[in-house]
Amino acid sequence: MVGMSTTQYVTTDSVIGKSGARTRVFQATWLSDGTARDLQLRNGATDSATLFTSAAGVISKTVTLIFGTEGLVFPAGCFVDIGSSVSVAVTYRVEL
Numbered sequence: 001m002v003g004m005s006t007t008q009y010v011t012t013d014s015v016i017g018k019s020g021a022r023t024r025v026f027q028a029t030w031l032s033d034g035t036a037r038d039l040q041l042r043n044g045a046t047d048s049a050t051l052f053t054s055a056a057g058v059i060s061k062t063v064t065l066i067f068g069t070e071g072l073v074f075p076a077g078c079f080v081d082i083g084s085s086v087s088v089a090v091t092y093r094v095e096l
Contacts, residue, residue, distance in 0.1 A: 005093045011086070016078040017094045019045045023078040024071040024095055029064040030088040032057035037083035039065070044076045057086065 005026065008016055017023045030039050037057040042049040052074060057063055071093070080088055 005091060007089050007091045009087065009089050010080055010082075011088075013047055013079070013081050015045050016080055016090050016092050018077070020077045022076075022095045023074045023092050025067055025074065025078055025090060025092045026069075026071040027064060027066050027091040028080070028088060029062060029090075030057060030082065030086055031062045032059055032083075033085040033087075035059060035083070035085060037086045039063075039086070039088060040081040041072070041074070042079040042081055043074045045079055047079065047081045049076070049079050057083075 028039060036059050038054055040054040041052050043052050055065055080090060082088055
């Protein structure tokens with residue numbers, strides 16, 4: 001539903017919310033399983049879209065990125081680009 005925050009759980013590269021829709025991301029939490037895997041959030045719907053932010057993972061530890069009460073806006077949608085052996089939960093809101 002447009003305007004409501006929700007959380008999406010993914011284990012592979014994936015579009016967050018509706019593909020190509022303006023998306024506001026508030027938080028991303030991920031667990032690297034056995035290796036330090038990076039998390040990349042891209043503006044668009046593919047792994048070649050413009051990189052907006054990235055952070056390094058820690059072996060077998062949970063890492064959380066928090067983008068504050070206003071979140072981080074992805075005008076062309078948000079694409080999560082992750083390495084293998086990673087699970088990610090992204091809290092977001094699709095906007096008009």
